[in-house]
Amino acid sequence: MDFPNLDQLLSKEVYTCDKKEKSELLLNAVKEVSQHHFERCQPYRRFCQKKEFEPATLSLLKDLPYLPASIFKDALLLSIAEEKIFRTISSSATSFGKPSRIVLDKQTSKRQSKCFNKVVLERLGNKRREFIILDTPESIGRNNQITARSSTIRSLLFCAGKTDTCVNEIDGSLVLDEDKIDSLLQNAEEEKTQVVIFGFTYILYSYVVKRLLSTAKKYRLSGGKIIHIGGWKKLESEKVTPEKLMEDCSKVFGVNSDDVIDFYGFTEQSGMIYPTCEAGFRHSPVWGDIIIRDPLTLQPMDIGQKGLMQFITPIQTSYPGHSVLTEDIGYIQGVDTCTCGRKGAFFKVLGRAQHAEVRGCGDIMAEKFA
Amino acid sequence: MKDKVNVDFYLGRRLNEQIGIKELLDSISAAPSLLPWPTEKIILILDEFSKLLLDKKNSLHQRYPDSGLPYIAAWCRKSNITQVLENSFGSIQALDQYNTRVNGIIKSYRAFPRGLAVHWMAGNVPTIGFLSLIQGLLTKNRNIIKAPSSSSDTLLADLLDHLSTVGCDNTYCGKNLTQSIAVIRYDHSRTKVGEALSNQADIRIFWGSDQSVAKLKSLPAKLSSTDIIFSNKTSFMVIDHSTLKTGNLQKIAKQAAIDISVFEQKACASPHTLFLETTEDEDLDTFAHLLLQALGNTLKIIPKRTPSSKESSAILNLRTQYDMFHKAWYSDGLEFTILSDTDMKFGPPVGNRTMFIRKIDNLEKIADILPDNIQTVGILAELSRFDTLTALFAEKGVQRFAKIGTMTHFEIPWDGYFLPQYLVRWVSRQ
Numbered sequence: 001m002d003f004p005n006l007d008q009l010l011s012k013e014v015y016t017c018d019k020k021e022k023s024e025l026l027l028n029a030v031k032e033v034s035q036h037h038f039e040r041c042q043p044y045r046r047f048c049q050k051k052e053f054e055p056a057t058l059s060l061l062k063d064l065p066y067l068p069a070s071i072f073k074d075a076l077l078l079s080i081a082e083e084k085i086f087r088t089i090s091s092s093a094t095s096f097g098k099p100s101r102i103v104l105d106k107q108t109s110k111r112q113s114k115c116f117n118k119v120v121l122e123r124l125g126n127k128r129r130e131f132i133i134l135d136t137p138e139s140i141g142r143n144n145q146i147t148a149r150s151s152t153i154r155s156l157l158f159c160a161g162k163t164d165t166c167v168n169e170i171d172g173s174l175v176l177d178e179d180k181i182d183s184l185l186q187n188a189e190e191e192k193t194q195v196v197i198f199g200f201t202y203i204l205y206s207y208v209v210k211r212l213l214s215t216a217k218k219y220r221l222s223g224g225k226i227i228h229i230g231g232w233k234k235l236e237s238e239k240v241t242p243e244k245l246m247e248d249c250s251k252v253f254g255v256n257s258d259d260v261i262d263f264y265g266f267t268e269q270s271g272m273i274y275p276t277c278e279a280g281f282r283h284s285p286v287w288g289d290i291i292i293r294d295p296l297t298l299q300p301m302d303i304g305q306k307g308l309m310q311f312i313t314p315i316q317t318s319y320p321g322h323s324v325l326t327e328d329i330g331y332i333q334g335v336d337t338c339t340c341g342r343k344g345a346f347f348k349v350l351g352r353a354q355h356a357e358v359r360g361c362g363d364i365m366a367e368k369f370a
Numbered sequence: 371m372k373d374k375v376n377v378d379f380y381l382g383r384r385l386n387e388q389i390g391i392k393e394l395l396d397s398i399s400a401a402p403s404l405l406p407w408p409t410e411k412i413i414l415i416l417d418e419f420s421k422l423l424l425d426k427k428n429s430l431h432q433r434y435p436d437s438g439l440p441y442i443a444a445w446c447r448k449s450n451i452t453q454v455l456e457n458s459f460g461s462i463q464a465l466d467q468y469n470t471r472v473n474g475i476i477k478s479y480r481a482f483p484r485g486l487a488v489h490w491m492a493g494n495v496p497t498i499g500f501l502s503l504i505q506g507l508l509t510k511n512r513n514i515i516k517a518p519s520s521s522s523d524t525l526l527a528d529l530l531d532h533l534s535t536v537g538c539d540n541t542y543c544g545k546n547l548t549q550s551i552a553v554i555r556y557d558h559s560r561t562k563v564g565e566a567l568s569n570q571a572d573i574r575i576f577w578g579s580d581q582s583v584a585k586l587k588s589l590p591a592k593l594s595s596t597d598i599i600f601s602n603k604t605s606f607m608v609i610d611h612s613t614l615k616t617g618n619l620q621k622i623a624k625q626a627a628i629d630i631s632v633f634e635q636k637a638c639a640s641p642h643t644l645f646l647e648t649t650e651d652e653d654l655d656t657f658a659h660l661l662l663q664a665l666g667n668t669l670k671i672i673p674k675r676t677p678s679s680k681e682s683s684a685i686l687n688l689r690t691q692y693d694m695f696h697k698a699w700y701s702d703g704l705e706f707t708i709l710s711d712t713d714m715k716f717g718p719p720v721g722n723r724t725m726f727i728r729k730i731d732n733l734e735k736i737a738d739i740l741p742d743n744i745q746t747v748g749i750l751a752e753l754s755r756f757d758t759l760t761a762l763f764a765e766k767g768v769q770r771f772a773k774i775g776t777m778t779h780f781e782i783p784w785d786g787y788f789l790p791q792y793l794v795r796w797v798s799r800q
Contacts, residue, residue: 043694050693068686075691296676297703308679325686327679 001036001107005029006314010115012286014122015342019335022286022344026314029287031058033314033322040079044320061289062300066310066325069268072100080105080318089151091267100267108318112271115315116155119285123261123275124196124225128161132184134199134208136174137165151270152229156198167203176207185219185253194223197253201228201262202235205245212252220254227275229263232351242280264349268324271315274349279339281346288313290345292332293325306331306350373563378517378527379553382534382545385527391566394514394552398486399570401550404510405483409455409462411542412508417448418536419544423529430532434525435673438497438633442529445501445780454782455508458790465510468799481794483510484596485572490516490586491526492578498600498637500529501780502575502789503551509793512550514567519555527553558582564589571595573793598792600785603638603745604719607774608733608759609657610751611647619660622750625775627664629748630706631672632778635721638785639746639770639778642717643726647733654729655697658708662699665706665723674705677722684720714739733759740766745785748774 005028012025034055037044044067048055051065058064071077078085084105091100104112133140139150140163157163166181167174188195199208204226212218226249235245242262249260264274264282274282284290291300292307301307309330312323330349338346374388381397404412422428423443430439444450455462459481461469468478487506491499499515503526506513517526530548537543556563568574568589575598576583583601591597607626609617629641644661646654677685682704689707692698696711706723716739717726730736733755740763747763749756749771760771769786772779782788 046695047690047693050698067690068683070683070687071690074687075694294703295679295682296674296705299703308682327683329679 001317003029003032003036003314003317005032006287006317009287009314010111014118014285015283015344017286018343026287026289026312027058027061029314030061030064030312030322031055033317034058034064036317037079037320037322041077041320043075043077044079061312062291064312064323066312066323067320069100069266069324069326072102072268072319072321073098076101076103077319077321078103079320084318089267089270102268102270102316102319102321104270104316105318108271108316111315111317113155113158115271115285115287116273117158119273119275120156120159123277124159124227127194128159129225130162130188130193130195131157131160131164132181132188132195132197133163133165134167134176134181134197134203135165136167136169138169140165152265153198156227160196176203178211181208182217185221188221188224189219189254192222194225195221196225196227197221198227198229200230201232201245204228205235205240205248206238209245209248209252213248218252218254222254224253224255224259226253226255226260227263228261229265236351266324266326268321268326269311269313269316272311272313277338277340277342277346279346281333281338281340281348283338283340283342283346284344286344287315290332290347292330292347295329301331303332303334309347309349373566375554375556375563376519377552377554378524379530379548379551381550381552382548384531384534391554391556391563394554395566395570398512398514398550398552401512402546403483403512404507404547404550405465407510407542407547409464409466409508409510412510412547413448413451413462415533415536415542415544415547416446416451416504416507419533420444420446420448422532422536428532430528433528434523437525441779442497442500446504451504451508454505455790457782458788459794465794475800477798477800479796479798481509481796483512484793484795485511486514486570487511487573487575487793488514488516488567488571489575490577490583491518492582492600497525497633498780499577500526502577503530505789506575506793507547507551509790511573511793514551514571515553516567517553517555519557558585561589573598575789576600596792598787598789600638601743603743603769603785604716604741605639605641605744605746605748605777606716607641607644607748607777608736608751609644609646609749609774610733610755610759612752612755613750614646614648614653614657617750619657620664622774623657623660623664624667625773626661626748627668628672628775629777630665630723630725631668634675635719635723637778639772639780640721641725641746641748641777642719642721643715643728645728645730645733645736647731648729649731651729654710654727658697658699658710658727661708661725661727662701662706665708666701669705674723677704681722685722685724688720688724716741734762737762737766740768742767744768746770746772746777748772748777750774 009025009029038048038055053065085103086106086109087104089102139153164184166177168177246257246260250257258278262276289312291310293310294301294307309328310325314322328349330347332345332347335345336343373391375391377385377387377389420443423439452462464481468480470478489502503513534544534548568591573596576586577600580602583599685704685707689698689700692709698709700707708725710727747768
């Protein structure tokens with residue numbers, strides 16, 4: 001299937017287009033992809049018809065109907081023929097909820113990887129690095145049906161020269177291999193290797209950083225990067241703020257606080273990843289936008305106002321995940337004016353409001369830790 | 371101190387302190403008894419309190435806009451309280467004096483308070499908890515209310531604070547009436563505190579989920595104590611074919627919208643499903659549109675609170691599913707939602723003014739799927755059907771039938787109990 005407007009959009013640099021340049025390109029690509037889903041996904045078409053929405057008439061992104069992220073737990077929505085399914089991704093299921101399921105064809109999978117990689121390289125630098133993964137060896141194995149957790153890890157490894165894992169699964173529980181991580185970090189320090197330590201936020205802090213702090217052990221990983229993702233909920237209950245995490249990581253690993261990067265993403269729009277920039281914000285790439293909606297009226301809110309976060313991107317063509325309203329609360333700080341120099345809307349995710357279930361991969365993984 | 375509990379109200383005063391449970395129990399036990407009080411005096415104080423609550427300038431209205439204060443006020447009016455006592459005991463003087471009854475032999479009877487009533491409250495509707503307490507007062511018991519530890523809502527204590535300011539005369543005043551009351555909170559994991567409280571109770575009243583009530587019920591208790599349980603319940607509405615064809619549907623929709631909007635459907639008497647006796651889609655669509663309009667109008671009198679993001683997600687998910695696969699009508703925002711499918715089931719209860727409307731060719735068929743936890747059925751049916759349906763559903767465990775529009779009105783009996791009857795012991799003399 002051809003998507004010329006989408007292709008044109010993806011040919012742009014991730015964060016260099018300003019609002020004026022981006023608006024039309026993004027709108028045209030979203031229109032094109034919305035029309036595709038409208039024609040090929042019957043439930044999505046009924047949904048649009050109920051809302052009297054016709055993709056061809058879309059002139060403002062705020063008028064694009066959104067699907068709640070949770071709909072992907074209850075309905076398998078396809079915009080491709082079943083035989084075209086290349087991979088199914090499931091989110092982390094919780095004890096209370098069902099996992100989300102999304103399907104990818106080869107084209108979407110390839111496109112998502114391309115977008116993901118561009119964002120990661122833009123933030124980490126275009127250089128292969130050694131990765132220390134705070135997860136099990138199985139998490140980087142290959143398989144057709146994969147969890148969001150291993151999908152996230154594996155998608156990062158495209159820029160890894162060498163990869164080591166340092167968590168083992170013993171009798172269903174996850175156990176950190178302390179000797180191994182110590183030896184990997186010591187080697188990196190001695191050989192001045194610019195490593196990347198990757199882990200789910202809670203695991204990184206509670207099982208690695210906290211332990212190292214308690215033993216007063218410190219490393220000097222000059223040029224190293226710490227990437228963490230998912231699951232602030234458990235740390236919030238321990239009163240650990242993002243600032244505290246950054247400060248403690250700098251202290252024990254000897255990296256700049258700018259190099260402690262928090263990645264945000266969600267299964268329903270896999271391929272989209274939002275790392276924190278040097279100024280601590282996340283940015284919409286040229287192929288995406290964000291709208292904050294009032295939690296009661298659902299109307300779009302102004303810059304600075306906190307509300308439910310709607311993410312728009314045309315990069316998925318195998319399922320109608322191009323406009324998703326999440327349970328997350330956040331706000332837009334501004335557009336095109338972040339001090340880091342990147343263009344696009346820059347925003348903060350404040351997490352899920354009260355009563356939301358523990359859902360992030362890291363939280364689920366934490367429950368398995370011994 | 372390990373046995374300390376947070377105290378919101380104690381011995382006639384609003385408080386925000388920690389007190390040891392033993393000390394608290396001793397003080398409540400030593401507080402002046404309400405037994406010598408003429409019931410009429412208690413009723414008069416509550417009537418005064420009702421007027422105080424109805425005053426829109428009262429600060430409680432600003433602090434608790436969605437807590438049904440007008441409803442509490444209406445419940446505490448002299449006429450209602452008198453009716454509650456008369457329905458329960460036949461007379462408002464049952465606790466004041468021996469009342470003679472001639473039944474072959476001449477005998478007289480008097481009701482006495484049981485002693486200490488402990489009310490374990492659920493977090494969902496504090497209003498009902500207050501009405502539970504009022505019945506404890508009317509029956510001259512000492513009362514301790516265990517409020518949910520997680521809630522920051524101090525409505526109960528603030529209501530008591532207002533009650534304590536009402537005065538008829540020096541002896542019979544709100545201050546003295548509330549001397550033997552405590553509102554406390556502690557984490558439910560503190561078993562020792564729970565045991566100390568439970569061991570002193572002469573009557574234990576549990577409001578809450580099946581799970582939490584089962585846990586509380588296992589606390590040690592006096593051999594002579596009685597348990598009253600108000601656990602998980604759900605409710606629904608039915609409208610029969612005749613009413614659907616000849617009734618004033620606009621008016622019915624308006625009344626239904628009230629039941630759906632009160633307490634954001636968190637009360638056990640709140641409906642989540644409406645069964646319409648019809649085979650025609652048009653009937654359902656017509657009523658759904660009327661209800662949609664009525665729910666919109668009801669927002670003006672019962673303003674909407676913002677749902678949590680989890681609640682929003684659940685509502686948006688259902689709306690999307692029903693738009694894709696069934697039928698849905700809803701407000702632009704998350705104010706209210708009407709959903710319809712061809713399933714023959716109840717709910718699920720979503721809350722936040724989310725209502726399922728389902729067609730059924732014969733309302734009697736509902737009896738086949740009735741779960742055993744139905745509290746109220748809001749019913750509109752012609753007289754003969756009304757008799758048949760209320761008999762059939764009651765046999766299956768339904769505890770209350772109410773007119774649509776009055777489903778959430780707390781009345782006696784509630785959940786099958788004339789609560790005041792359980793709050794007294796009877797003494798006879800010949």
